[in-house]
Amino acid sequence: MKIDIRNVTKRFGDFTALNGVDLEVKSGELVALLGPSGSGKTTLLRIIAGLEWPDTGHVMFDGTDALSRSVRERHVGFVFQHYALFRHMSVFENIAFGLRVRPRRQRLSEEKIRQKVDELLDLVQLKWLADRYPSQLSGGQRQRIALARALAIEPRVLLLDEPFGALDAKVRKELRRWLRSLHEDIHVTSVFVTHDQEEALEVADRVVVMDKGRIEQVGAPEDVHDRPATAFVHEFIGESL
Numbered sequence: 246m247k248i249d250i251r252n253v254t255k256r257f258g259d260f261t262a263l264n265g266v267d268l269e270v271k272s273g274e275l276v277a278l279l280g281p282s283g284s285g286k287t288t289l290l291r292i293i294a295g296l297e298w299p300d301t302g303h304v305m306f307d308g309t310d311a312l313s314r315s316v317r318e319r320h321v322g323f324v325f326q327h328y329a330l331f332r333h334m335s336v337f338e339n340i341a342f343g344l345r346v347r348p349r350r351q352r353l354s355e356e357k358i359r360q361k362v363d364e365l366l367d368l369v370q371l372k373w374l375a376d377r378y379p380s381q382l383s384g385g386q387r388q389r390i391a392l393a394r395a396l397a398i399e400p401r402v403l404l405l406d407e408p409f410g411a412l413d414a415k416v417r418k419e420l421r422r423w424l425r426s427l428h429e430d431i432h433v434t435s436v437f438v439t440h441d442q443e444e445a446l447e448v449a450d451r452v453v454v455m456d457k458g459r460i461e462q463v464g465a466p467e468d469v470h471d472r473p474a475t476a477f478v479h480e481f482i483g484e485s486l
């Protein structure tokens with residue numbers, strides 16, 4: 246699914262969080278939004294999701310207006326840093342949740358649900374954890390299960406907001422490699438928010454550098470990495486360390 250964002254502006258009172266943002270995400274692409282805290286990354290993600298509406302501009306999914314659709318109608322999957330799993334449900338039930346809340350006409354049989362959850366657990370390579378509860382998992386395992394749950398709705402767009410932000414450096418590194426290779430397999434159109442340059446460069450097909458509500462630069466990871474004009478990127482990376 247292709248996403249087109251055109252001239253999006255978002256104000257909170259007198260403050261302009263997004264200022265004339267234009268961005269195209271190709272079908273099956275994984276784009277990282279990189280920028281310092283407060284640059285508007287999450288606001289842009291929430292507008293794509295349908296959790297926030299812009300003051301001006303358009304958001305198109307495959308050439309049709311997305312702004313008139315609700316979160317549910319947009320078929321977006323989320324993985325957020327603090328979007329916790331349901332604590333009282335097993336891993337299996339957490340993933341099955343997305344399959345059970347389908348509209349009546351698309352309801353699945355228990356057997357089909359079991360089969361789909363198995364497939365998703367296979368995909369995130371955590372089949373052996375099906376009967377555990379979230380409190381029994383490591384932080385990295387939890388985020389992999391959160392990703393399986395997000396994928397259960399068969400999203401047309403996957404939105405990830407600092408999904409590894411709460412994890413320690415070693416696990417972060419492992420997970421970003423894992424996410425990259427997973428994306429090679431599933432190819433769902435994805436937008437990944439981070440303030441960590443290394444993470445953005447390693448995970449994404451394309452990196453979008455944001456600052457003060459504007460897009461400052463868009464490029465392939467190697468271009469963003471090589472271009473000396475990205476000195477300001479290094480500045481805020483320093484800030485994040």
Ligand code: ADP
Binds near residue numbers: 257282284285286
């Ligand atoms: P980032 O994800 O890059 O850290 P955000 O999109 O979260 O940035 O925020 C951009 C700016 O908009 C911040 O200064 C933030 O305080 C402000 N902002 C975001 N959401 C709201 C809101 N609901 N009300 C007021 N200000 C907000």
